[in-house]
Amino acid sequence: MTxxxxxFVVNGQEAVGAAxxxxxxxxxxxxxxxxxxxxxxxxxxxxxxxxxxxxxxTVRSCLMLAVQADGQILQTVEGxxxxxGRLHPVQEAxxxxxxxxxGFCTPGFLMSVVEFxxxxxTTDEQQIRERLSGNLCRCTGYHNIVRAVQELAEHQS
Amino acid sequence: MSYIGQRxxxxxxxxLLTGRGLFLGDIRLPRMxxxxxxxxxxxxxxxxxxxxxxxxxIPGVHAVVTAQDLEGDIGPITRPxxxxxxxxxxxxxxxxxxxxxxxLLAAEKVFRVxxxxxxxxxxxxxxxxxxxxxxxxxxxxxxxxxxxMSAMRDGAPQLHPEVPGNIHCxxxxxxxxxxxxxxxxxxxxxxxxxxxxxxxxxxxxRGVVAEFDRSTGSLSIWATQxxxxxxxxxLSEMLGMPEAHIRVVSPDMGGSFGGGIYNEEILLPFLATRxxxxxxxxxxxRENLGxxxxxRDQYHDVEVAFNSDGTIVGLKDRFLIxxxxxxxxxxxxSYNTAAHLRSEFKxxxxxxxxxxxxxxKRDNTPVRGAGRTSATFVIxxxxxxxxxxxxxxxxxxxxxxxxPGEMMxxxxxxxxxxxGRIVYDSGDYPAQFEKALKLADYESFRAKKLAAREEGxxxxxxxxxxxxxxxxxxxxxxxxxIDESGHVTVHSGSNPHGQSHETVLAQVCADALGVTxxxxxxxxxxTDLIAHGGGTFASRSAVTAGSAVHAAAGRLRTxxxxxxxxxxxxSEHDLVVADGSIAVRGVxxxxxxxxxxxxxxxxxxxxxxxxxxxxxxxxxDYFVPPTVTYSSGTHLAVVEVDAETGMVAVLEYYVxxxxxxxxxxxxxxxxxxxxxxxxxxxxxLEEVFYDESGQxxxxxxxxxxxxxxxxxPSITVEHETHLSPLNPLGIKGAxxxxxxxxxxxxxxxxxxxxxxxxxxxxxxxxxxxxxxRAIQEAQSVGD
Numbered sequence: 001m002t003x004x005x006x007x008f009v010v011n012g013q014e015a016v017g018a019a020x021x022x023x024x025x026x027x028x029x030x031x032x033x034x035x036x037x038x039x040x041x042x043x044x045x046x047x048x049x050x051x052x053x054x055x056x057x058t059v060r061s062c063l064m065l066a067v068q069a070d071g072q073i074l075q076t077v078e079g080x081x082x083x084x085g086r087l088h089p090v091q092e093a094x095x096x097x098x099x100x101x102x103g104f105c106t107p108g109f110l111m112s113v114v115e116f117x118x119x120x121x122t123t124d125e126q127q128i129r130e131r132l133s134g135n136l137c138r139c140t141g142y143h144n145i146v147r148a149v150q151e152l153a154e155h156q157s
Numbered sequence: 158m159s160y161i162g163q164r165x166x167x168x169x170x171x172x173l174l175t176g177r178g179l180f181l182g183d184i185r186l187p188r189m190x191x192x193x194x195x196x197x198x199x200x201x202x203x204x205x206x207x208x209x210x211x212x213x214x215i216p217g218v219h220a221v222v223t224a225q226d227l228e229g230d231i232g233p234i235t236r237p238x239x240x241x242x243x244x245x246x247x248x249x250x251x252x253x254x255x256x257x258x259x260x261l262l263a264a265e266k267v268f269r270v271x272x273x274x275x276x277x278x279x280x281x282x283x284x285x286x287x288x289x290x291x292x293x294x295x296x297x298x299x300x301x302x303x304x305x306m307s308a309m310r311d312g313a314p315q316l317h318p319e320v321p322g323n324i325h326c327x328x329x330x331x332x333x334x335x336x337x338x339x340x341x342x343x344x345x346x347x348x349x350x351x352x353x354x355x356x357x358x359x360x361x362x363r364g365v366v367a368e369f370d371r372s373t374g375s376l377s378i379w380a381t382q383x384x385x386x387x388x389x390x391x392l393s394e395m396l397g398m399p400e401a402h403i404r405v406v407s408p409d410m411g412g413s414f415g416g417g418i419y420n421e422e423i424l425l426p427f428l429a430t431r432x433x434x435x436x437x438x439x440x441x442x443r444e445n446l447g448x449x450x451x452x453r454d455q456y457h458d459v460e461v462a463f464n465s466d467g468t469i470v471g472l473k474d475r476f477l478i479x480x481x482x483x484x485x486x487x488x489x490x491s492y493n494t495a496a497h498l499r500s501e502f503k504x505x506x507x508x509x510x511x512x513x514x515x516x517x518k519r520d521n522t523p524v525r526g527a528g529r530t531s532a533t534f535v536i537x538x539x540x541x542x543x544x545x546x547x548x549x550x551x552x553x554x555x556x557x558x559x560x561p562g563e564m565m566x567x568x569x570x571x572x573x574x575x576x577g578r579i580v581y582d583s584g585d586y587p588a589q590f591e592k593a594l595k596l597a598d599y600e601s602f603r604a605k606k607l608a609a610r611e612e613g614x615x616x617x618x619x620x621x622x623x624x625x626x627x628x629x630x631x632x633x634x635x636x637x638x639i640d641e642s643g644h645v646t647v648h649s650g651s652n653p654h655g656q657s658h659e660t661v662l663a664q665v666c667a668d669a670l671g672v673t674x675x676x677x678x679x680x681x682x683x684t685d686l687i688a689h690g691g692g693t694f695a696s697r698s699a700v701t702a703g704s705a706v707h708a709a710a711g712r713l714r715t716x717x718x719x720x721x722x723x724x725x726x727x728s729e730h731d732l733v734v735a736d737g738s739i740a741v742r743g744v745x746x747x748x749x750x751x752x753x754x755x756x757x758x759x760x761x762x763x764x765x766x767x768x769x770x771x772x773x774x775x776x777x778d779y780f781v782p783p784t785v786t787y788s789s790g791t792h793l794a795v796v797e798v799d800a801e802t803g804m805v806a807v808l809e810y811y812v813x814x815x816x817x818x819x820x821x822x823x824x825x826x827x828x829x830x831x832x833x834x835x836x837x838x839x840x841x842l843e844e845v846f847y848d849e850s851g852q853x854x855x856x857x858x859x860x861x862x863x864x865x866x867x868x869x870p871s872i873t874v875e876h877e878t879h880l881s882p883l884n885p886l887g888i889k890g891a892x893x894x895x896x897x898x899x900x901x902x903x904x905x906x907x908x909x910x911x912x913x914x915x916x917x918x919x920x921x922x923x924x925x926x927x928x929x930r931a932i933q934e935a936q937s938v939g940d
Contacts, residue, residue: 020283022283023283030182030183031185031281035176036176036180036182036183037175037176037177037178038176039180039182039360039361039411040182041360041361041362041411041442042442042857042858043441043442044442044857044858044859046857046858046859047360047442047858049360076176077174077175077176078175078176080175081175087171087174087175091174091175094170094174095166095167095170095171095174096166098166098167098823098824098826098827100170100173100174101412101655101656101657101827101831102173102359102360102361102409102410102411102412102654102655103169103170103173103174103178103409103411103655104178104180104359104360104361104409104410104411104412105360105411106173106174107176110174125871126867128866129865129866129867129869130866130867132865132866132867133865133866133867133868134865135865135866136360136858136863136865137360137866138358138359138360138412138414138831138834138835138863139412139655139827139831140827140830140831140834141827141829141830141831141832141833141834141835141869141872142830142834142865142866142869143827143830143834143869143871143872144827144830145866146866146871
């Protein structure tokens with residue numbers, strides 16, 4: 001199958017390559033760019049493990065084609081940490097509150113929470129729960145994820 | 158200082174938070190082929206023709222494998238798992254099992270939708286899936302068995318020739334004199350209870366990577382596997398290779414709530430040895446929902462005998478499990494249900510019969526809770542029904558029947574599956590119960606409920622309690638080594654998939670050895686690390702691996718002290734160890750580091766070993782539990798029911814848990830939260846539906862609903878700790894218990910919310926349509 005040239009910025013770096021038109025963005029990030037922090041849990045847009053930021057907004061990278069990312073600005077979980085290894089405040093809060101167990105859904109949650117905070121998150125528990133309901137976690141029961149987000153939101157406000 | 162009991166932040170977090178985890182799908186090897194599996198589209202039928210020629214013509218397809226290609230080279234799975242059941246258990250429980258052969262790829266017949274028929278190996282998954290569509294298979298459909306009752310009837314189609322009447326296995330056991338108890342009781346009552354089929358659903362799907370090294374003739378396998386050593390053993394037998402030539406690695410795993418050994422984990426490594434190229438297979442979600450093994454799916458006919466004062470004097474249960482097409486765990490699930498059916502209650506007269514019936518569905522095997530969720534749903538519904546019949550508060554009926562604290566340890570009068578007698582080893586159930594009621598403010602709930610009713614809201618409260626035989630054997634090991642930099646490495650045979658072994662086992666090791674957790678690295682999930690291993694299941698790791706680490710570290714400390722005493726020319730009794738340094742008591746500048754001792758222990762001319770002590774600082778211990786240890790918990794759920802729609806919202810949730818010694822409270826509480834959420838899913842949302850032709854109707858996350866953050870409430874957890882006498886630290890399991898009680902607590906709360914309507918709930922999950930129907934039925938009776 002013919003490949004199509006694509007070029008985009010991911011985590012501040014330009015990525016130049018080519019992908020078959022049918023290749024998903026998630027597969028391209030993982031298999032072609034080695035950004036395996038973006039996980040695939042359902043490949044039909046429900047679980048949210050593959051959530052990344054596209055021009056600052058969350059998208060399911062399993063529901064996008066790689067070619068659709070041409071010319072866009074992407075951020076994945078690998079882009080959260082500072083170059084010197086300091087964790088992003090959301091990552092720190094997740095660790096402090098034991099908001100991850102197996103860690104498979106975590107990258108998707110982190111990206112969703114980053115967007116949530118950028119928008120000016122509420123500290124209201126029910127609203128936080130509604131907002132997080134686009135990401136599935138089978139280990140934590142969400143309890144500590146909600147606590148981490150509440151603390152981040154309180155800090156922000 | 159003691160590190161056990163501290164809320165240490167987890168060692169495993171950093172790599173998982175930064176995208177540096179190594180999950181199965183992240184493994185990519187040179188020359189790797191990707192596999193896709195063609196699965197049966199029908200539930201029961203004969204394969205009359207397979208033509209792979211068109212698939213083989215697709216560029217990028219390397220091979221297409223069918224059962225024909227395996228013939229004479231690798232056999233079906235015939236390992237007699239049932240032989241792990243001790244003989245006296247089989248005898249005393251009247252066990253009957255009919256072994257059968259489980260094919261790796263369907264040869265002549267398919268027994269369920271999703272059964273593997275062919276494997277494609279191609280340059281990538283896209284091409285491999287293209288090729289699946291080009292394989293032509295013709296089937297002659299046979300009558301599908303989708304209902305276990307019909308599967309048992311005379312003249313029903315026979316699935317496996319070795320299993321007469323499709324009844325794969327059965328047992329019948331009990332305690333006391335149930336006949337006399339029923340004759341003497343003032344009341345009896347019977348009911349039918351149904352527990353729906355659900356799926357473990359880890360967020361990572363299953364997968365296998367296999368690589369055959371042609372120069373050494375050895376095989377490496379990476380698999381999403383809870384029991385890597387068991388997989389190695391299967392592979393060794395079926396591939397005819399020495400265990401030493403097989404390495405099984407369970408990398409980071411995205412959850413795993415049950416499962417066992419799967420065909421793909423045998424088949425793909427086998428193909429890697431034949432095709433001499435690495436292979437990767439990762440299932441998609443549809444495959445996972447249809448082919449990762451299912452669970453629960455039970456039908457109970459229960460009878461209870463009780464007196465007017467609320468004392469339950471006898472219990473009879475004859476239940477049936479819809480086991481699906483194969484039943485690899487034999488009586489694991491059904492016997493777990495029987496063993497836990499009486500929960501925390503003193504019901505000495507007991508009779509239980511469990512049978513596993515084969516149908517054309519996916520296998521029914523243990524998933525978090527493993528038979529206990531069903532058992533607890535049954536008994537806690539029964540207790541509330543007794544309360545309702547007698548017009549008493551369900552809390553009072555429980556008070557009447559809980560095993561009193563002073564009667565512990567309590568012998569339940571039957572055997573556990575591991576061969577031990579069921580003797581609840583520790584705990585104080587009434588204390589746990591009262592603590593939970595206080596936590597939930599049960600006494601003032603009636604007033605709250607009335608106030609809510611004034612506003613037109615229907616809220617209710619429900620109780621459930623459970624016990625869990627945890628820390629299943631037969632063994633778990635640890636090897637601990639101190640290297641010449643002074644760093645400590647623990648190799649564990651129990652591998653985690655979210656349970657925080659790296660942190661918790663480091664805490665145990667640090668205390669026993671006299672170092673800080675920072676000085677300890679825990680490694681697990683690799684058969685090359687330790688000769689024997691069990692894995693992580695049955696809430697066993699803290700109990701078994703924790704005890705092994707404790708013992709091995711203790712022995713290593715003794716050796717460290719002996720060597721240090723020789724160097725410092727003092728008695729071992731004069732030495733103190735803390736944070737990785739050894740000093741003579743009262744002489745702080747005399748200290749030696751663990752690195753000093755490790756160098757002194759190294760073989761060779763620089764060695765400073767006392768006479769009679771061998772070189773190296775390494776110890777291995779295998780903990781062999783005498784039997785399981787019984788953790789327990791009491792749960793209260795507060796729900797709101799919308800009587801117009803049957804929708805149920807869980808508003809509050811309370812847990813009082815007894816898992817013995819708590820190694821890390823943050824980790825234990827996290828296990829409770831996750832278990833409750835799983836239980837809420839089982840209670841309200843999760844159910845697998847097959848139609849009459851055996852098609853799975855809801856194999857996507859759009860249709861099979863997992864609980865989201867909006868479906869689960871905030872969870873309040875407290876502990877009522879009683880140490881187990883069955884292991885040196887007093888640990889009891891914490892992984893599964895919290896998933897056991899929610900369906901029962903929520904069912905009882907729904908009924909409470911709808912009072913005075915006399916609602917009957919005898920089926921889980923309590924989907925809106927079922928709750929709505931129950932309301933309609935109760936109203937029509939009332940009219």
